[in-house]
Amino acid sequence: MDDSAVSAERVRSGDIRATARLISMIEREEPSRLAVLKALHAYGGGAHVVGITGPPGAGKSTLTDKLVAELRGRGRRVAVLAVDPSSPFTGGAILGDRIRMQRHATDEGVYIRSLATRGHLGGLSRSASEAVRVLDAAGYDDVIIETVGVGQSEVDIVRIADTVVLVSVPGLGDDIQAIKAGVMEIGDVFCVNKADKDGAERVVREIRAMLETAVLNGAATRFSALYTARAALAPASTDPATIESARDSLRDSLRGGAMEQGAFHHIAAQAPGHPNLEIPPVVCTVAETGQGIVELVNEIKTHEAALAATGFLRSRREANLAWELGRGAAERVLSALERDERKETMSELARAVLDKRIDYYDALDTLEKALTRY
Numbered sequence: 001m002d003d004s005a006v007s008a009e010r011v012r013s014g015d016i017r018a019t020a021r022l023i024s025m026i027e028r029e030e031p032s033r034l035a036v037l038k039a040l041h042a043y044g045g046g047a048h049v050v051g052i053t054g055p056p057g058a059g060k061s062t063l064t065d066k067l068v069a070e071l072r073g074r075g076r077r078v079a080v081l082a083v084d085p086s087s088p089f090t091g092g093a094i095l096g097d098r099i100r101m102q103r104h105a106t107d108e109g110v111y112i113r114s115l116a117t118r119g120h121l122g123g124l125s126r127s128a129s130e131a132v133r134v135l136d137a138a139g140y141d142d143v144i145i146e147t148v149g150v151g152q153s154e155v156d157i158v159r160i161a162d163t164v165v166l167v168s169v170p171g172l173g174d175d176i177q178a179i180k181a182g183v184m185e186i187g188d189v190f191c192v193n194k195a196d197k198d199g200a201e202r203v204v205r206e207i208r209a210m211l212e213t214a215v216l217n218g219a220a221t222r223f224s225a226l227y228t229a230r231a232a233l234a235p236a237s238t239d240p241a242t243i244e245s246a247r248d249s250l251r252d253s254l255r256g257g258a259m260e261q262g263a264f265h266h267i268a269a270q271a272p273g274h275p276n277l278e279i280p281p282v283v284c285t286v287a288e289t290g291q292g293i294v295e296l297v298n299e300i301k302t303h304e305a306a307l308a309a310t311g312f313l314r315s316r317r318e319a320n321l322a323w324e325l326g327r328g329a330a331e332r333v334l335s336a337l338e339r340d341e342r343k344e345t346m347s348e349l350a351r352a353v354l355d356k357r358i359d360y361y362d363a364l365d366t367l368e369k370a371l372t373r374y
């Protein structure tokens with residue numbers, strides 16, 4: 001199959017070769033991919049997009065492999081995107097992962113591939129979003145994205161995933177990389193892998209303490225509302241009337257377009273008996289043996305259900321798409337500035353600033369006006 005044979009119809013019908021080919025076109029940023037992506041636009045939206053992130057060597061790939069098996073056991077079709085910013089575009093990216101996941105190779109309900117980049121800033125993030133959209137439209141129920149999540153990750157997983165699993169491990173020293181302030185806030189489900197090693201319990205305690213502090217001082221706005229909502233939605237939590245009224249008031253507050261934080265206060269006030277100190281779940285796993293995997297999948301799926309039941313899924317996706325549109329627009333503006341005639345305009349403005357005919361800010365205003373004629 002060559003690129004011209006790749007069509008939206010083929011991708012939607014489950015043609016794996018067409019899907020693979022399209023994702024390769026996305027990797028290479030081929031302009032011809034756009035027609036297919038546009039034709040796919042009306043489809044998809046049903047996949048649960050799960051981000052698995054954490055430091056290198058934490059066991060993300062091993063966990064992903066086990067998650068795939070568990071989700072397959074639940075009858076779901078699963079796609080995995082292993083995003084590797086360190087591997088060059090042409091290289092044999094994450095060979096170890098391929099071998100590890102070989103056992104899924106003959107399963108038609110599983111699609112696994114790595115995603116590399118040409119190496120320019122922002123490219124990998126855009127390619128990842130596009131690939132997720134393709135896999136969603138191709139009918140996978142779950143799309144798992146594995147990314148390295150320490151420091152400045154190239155892929156802003158929070159902007160792509162519905163549910164972010166933040167993986168930590170014992171033995172990384174006193175300042176646990178994965179739970180540094182800021183990074184911690186992106187997690188919806190926390191996983192302490194390598195629980196067979198010393199210190200796992202301590203890592204769990206530290207994460208819980210940090211989460212509690214974050215929720216208490218209002219820093220963790222991303223999940224506080226959801227986990228309060230989750231408590232309200234949990235069937236076993238308290239009597240049915242209370243659950244029902246909490247559910248109703250949550251829906252009411254969301255109908256008005258309330259932000260997650262606003263909804264949190266609303267629920268905390270409206271649902272007596274529900275602790276407003278809910279923190280995200282922290283699950284211990286031993287990925288190598290599969291210990292804790294069922295519980296991890298349960299928490300991931302509980303998060304999905306809470307997102308859907310509360311309307312947060314839509315508001316989260318809307319916020320992410322708005323962000324992505326902004327980023328896309330900024331990229332277009334940048335490339336418009338690179339064009340020759342703009343370069344000349346900028347040089348002129350630069351001369352004017354140097355000669356002190358206009359100041360820098362007036363020069364920027366002039367440029368902005370020239371660029372945003374709408």
Ligand SMILES: Nc1nc2c(ncn2[C@@H]2O[C@H](COP(=O)(O)OP(=O)(O)O)[C@@H](O)[C@H]2O)c(=O)[nH]1
Pocket residue numbers: 054055056057058059060061062063193194195196197285286287288289
């Ligand atoms: N002891 C122990 N080792 C593990 C566990 N999970 C993964 N590993 C090992 O940790 C290493 C890194 O795992 P990998 O999944 O490649 O990590 P990634 O870089 O986060 O994707 C491999 O040698 C795994 O076999 C675990 O639960 N316990």
Ligand SMILES: [Mg+2]
Pocket residue numbers: 060061062097146
């Ligand atoms: Mg890996």
